[in-house]
Amino acid sequence: MIDEDGAQLGIMHPLAALDLARQKGLDLVEVAPNAVPPVCKLLDYGRFRYEQTKRDRESRKAQKVITVKEVRFEPNISEHDRQTKANSVRRFLESGDKVKLTVRFRGRQVVHPELGENILTHVIQDMGDVVAVEQTPRLEGRSMTAILAPRKPGGTKPRGSADEGDAAPRREE
Numbered sequence: 812m813i814d815e816d817g818a819q820l821g822i823m824h825p826l827a828a829l830d831l832a833r834q835k836g837l838d839l840v841e842v843a844p845n846a847v848p849p850v851c852k853l854l855d856y857g858r859f860r861y862e863q864t865k866r867d868r869e870s871r872k873a874q875k876v877i878t879v880k881e882v883r884f885e886p887n888i889s890e891h892d893r894q895t896k897a898n899s900v901r902r903f904l905e906s907g908d909k910v911k912l913t914v915r916f917r918g919r920q921v922v923h924p925e926l927g928e929n930i931l932t933h934v935i936q937d938m939g940d941v942v943a944v945e946q947t948p949r950l951e952g953r954s955m956t957a958i959l960a961p962r963k964p965g966g967t968k969p970r971g972s973a974d975e976g977d978a979a980p981r982r983e984e
Contacts (some may be wrong), residue, residue, distance in 0.1 A: 838854060
């Protein structure tokens with residue numbers, strides 16, 4: 812038996828513990844039911860639940876939810892339309908979201924994947940100051956995708972990002 816201040820009261824009969832809880836106007840809560848003998852604590856259960864939900868709410872508030880936004884391109888997109896979509900990509904990255912760039916090939920366009928790769932590399936180069944590349948342009952079926960993440964403050968890039976200079980494996984010494 813543990814009282815409201817955390818002091819141990821020793822082993823008690825359950826009815827005596829309930830009487831003590833009623834006298835103090837508190838609840839008798841079983842904290843460790845599998846222990847021998849079971850451990851009970853005197854506390855105000857309503858207040859305990861209130862404080863617990865308050866802590867849970869605070870921890871959820873501190874979490875940052877990262878969403879993945881998708882921006883679609885076509886291989887024969889005009890320069891102005893590409894710039895407009897690149898501006899929306901920049902806006903998504905600055906708000907802290909990841910962006911999936913997709914080029915959809917229709918019909919015989921799939922025989923020219925270099926057109927899609929050129930579009931994606933131009934967009935990535937336009938975003939150079941605020942972007943870290945998580946996945947380089949890759950052809951999957953009839954679409955080519957690349958995933959971009961916002962660059963962390965201080966110039967660090969996320970783990971696994973690919974740049975031209977990272978082609979050689981690094982050795983730890």
